[in-house]
Amino acid sequence: MKHRHPFTGHDFKIVERSNVLQQDSMGYPLRLCICQCTKCGKTEQQWLDTSEDALQELDDGRSVLLEWTKV
Ligand SMILES: [Zn+2]
Numbered sequence: 001m002k003h004r005h006p007f008t009g010h011d012f013k014i015v016e017r018s019n020v021l022q023q024d025s026m027g028y029p030l031r032l033c034i035c036q037c038t039k040c041g042k043t044e045q046q047w048l049d050t051s052e053d054a055l056q057e058l059d060d061g062r063s064v065l066l067e068w069t070k071v
Contacts (some may be wrong), residue, residue, distance in 0.1 A: 010037040019063040
């Protein structure tokens with residue numbers, strides 16, 4: 001019998017990375033990525049820590065910075 005959801009939980013791996021960055025309260029960049037669980041195949045979008053070098057992508061247009069506006 002195959003256990004699709006063992007108690008250890010999902011095991012997400014990045015399958016796609018976007019060109020959208022967000023900075024945390026300390027200014028460190030996060031990138032919106034699509035991750036897929038190697039156990040059950042579930043996919044979801046996650047904000048993942050990325051290197052500070054990613055901020056250079058904002059200067060040359062390879063990536064954009066997510067901006068929030070109060071409504
Ligand atoms: Zn899973």
